[in-house]
Amino acid sequence: MKTTSRVVPAVKVPGQMTGSIVADHTDGDDRKAGTLKELRRETVPVLRKMGRPTHVFRLDPSKAALVVIDMQNFSCAPSGEPPMPGITSAVAKTNRLADQCRSLEVPVIWVRQNITCGLEGDTGGFYGAFHHKDHVKAICNRGKGTEIFPDMHFDPVKDHVVFKNRYSAFLSDPPELRQELDKLKRTQLIMAGVAANVCVESTARDAMQLDYEVTVVADATASPDTTLLKNALKNIMLFFGDVRSTEEVVEELKRNGGADGR
Numbered sequence: 001m002k003t004t005s006r007v008v009p010a011v012k013v014p015g016q017m018t019g020s021i022v023a024d025h026t027d028g029d030d031r032k033a034g035t036l037k038e039l040r041r042e043t044v045p046v047l048r049k050m051g052r053p054t055h056v057f058r059l060d061p062s063k064a065a066l067v068v069i070d071m072q073n074f075s076c077a078p079s080g081e082p083p084m085p086g087i088t089s090a091v092a093k094t095n096r097l098a099d100q101c102r103s104l105e106v107p108v109i110w111v112r113q114n115i116t117c118g119l120e121g122d123t124g125g126f127y128g129a130f131h132h133k134d135h136v137k138a139i140c141n142r143g144k145g146t147e148i149f150p151d152m153h154f155d156p157v158k159d160h161v162v163f164k165n166r167y168s169a170f171l172s173d174p175p176e177l178r179q180e181l182d183k184l185k186r187t188q189l190i191m192a193g194v195a196a197n198v199c200v201e202s203t204a205r206d207a208m209q210l211d212y213e214v215t216v217v218a219d220a221t222a223s224p225d226t227t228l229l230k231n232a233l234k235n236i237m238l239f240f241g242d243v244r245s246t247e248e249v250v251e252e253l254k255r256n257g258g259a260d261g262r
Contacts, residue, residue, distance in 0.1 A: 029089050032219040035230055036245055039218075043237050055242045057188065057213040059249065061257040065186040066101040066108045067177070068094055069169070069193030069200050071152050074113075074138040074145035076194070084194060084222040086229075093220035093246040094192045095153040100250045102158060104257050107184050109160045111169050111177055113139050113199070114146045123165045123173070160184075167199045170206035177203075178210070188213040190249055191241075192220035197232035204240050214241030217249055 044054055071094060076087060084090075098108050115124035117140035122128070128136045138145030148154045148161075162180050164172035181187075189212050193200055200221055204214045216236050223229035237243040244252075 029219065032086060032089060033245070035226070035233070036218040036243065039230065039234055039237060039243065043234060046238065055244070057215060057242050059190070059215065059252045059256055060188060061104045061106050061253050063186060063213075064101075064106050064188040064190055064253065065181060065184060066097055066106055066190045066192065067111060067169075067203070068098070068109065068152075069111050069191065069203060070113050070195070071110070071149050071193050072112055072139075072145065073147050073149055074135070076149035076151070078135075080134075084224055085226055086222045087194070090192070090194065090220055090222040091149065091151050093217065095151075096246055097190065097192055097217060097220055097249065098153045098155075098159075100253065101190070102155065104253050106190075106253065107160060107186060108155070108158070109162060109177065109180055110148055110152075110154060111193070111203075112146055112148065112161060112163050113165070114142050114163045115140050115165050117141055125166065127165075164199075166202075168202035168206045169199075170203060170210060181212070187211075189215070191216045194222050195228075196221040196223040197228040198223075201232045201236060201240075204236050208240040215249065216241055216243050217246055218243050219245050 040054065047054055071091070075084075076091060077083070101108050115122045115127065115136065117123075117137075122136070122140065124136065140146075142163075160180055162169070162176035164177065166172045169175075169177040181189075189204075189207050191200055191204055191207075191214060196216075200216065204216055207214050214236070216233065218233055221229070221233075223232065233243050
């Protein structure tokens with residue numbers, strides 16, 4: 001398939017150089033479709049031996065919420081750093097999910113990474129030990145880097161926004177995601193965002209162990225390395241939740257929403 005590309009201006013983040021994303025929408029779709037197919041080829045025999053189906057959960061619009069992890073300026077358009085492979089495809093697929101979920105009255109929750117920084121330190125724990133100081137600075141004090149990436153289909157009227165200061169949104173202090181889910185009475189999480197092997201997987205693991213039904217959308221996430229992406233999705237598929245494509249999620253929500261498709 002022919003590769004298409006476009007240039008997206010990078011977001012200016014204090015303390016960082018400016019740059020651009022070279023989008024790889026078509027290639028990203030092809031790679032992720034191939035990754036999910038390969039994962040199923042590898043895991044279905046294992047799941048059969050375990051005596052369980054490929055998919056554990058039945059998506060229900062009345063119980064589900066779309067949880068979008070860290071689709072923010074610092075992660076979608078990192079200045080002075082190469083973009084994650086397939087990030088433009090992940091943006092497009094996440095937007096499709098958000099649009100479809102709203103049409104089915106499934107709440108859309110945007111989870112934003114933010115650390116409170118001050119003279120006496122910050123609330124990020126050991127986050128700074130694993131990241132460059134400019135990266136940490138980009139996600140401090142609800143600055144430009146923490147804002148939702150402008151290409152996202154974010155509806156400030158209908159959607160919900162929560163913050164986290166840990167990889168897992170369920171270990172954040174305060175636990176805003178859990179509080180919002182309790183308020184909305186939602187027990188099924190459809191998860192998209194970045195990075196698959198860090199914040200998405202961390203949140204998915206804790207969600208499952210808190211008795212939420214987890215579905216991670218394979219083509220609506222990305223990772224700094226394609227091997228890490230595959231391993232994260234495989235681990236989730238085996239032990240923590242279901243892994244589906246965007247189209248599979250959309251079709252199942254429509255199918256299970258009632259006779260009129262809602």
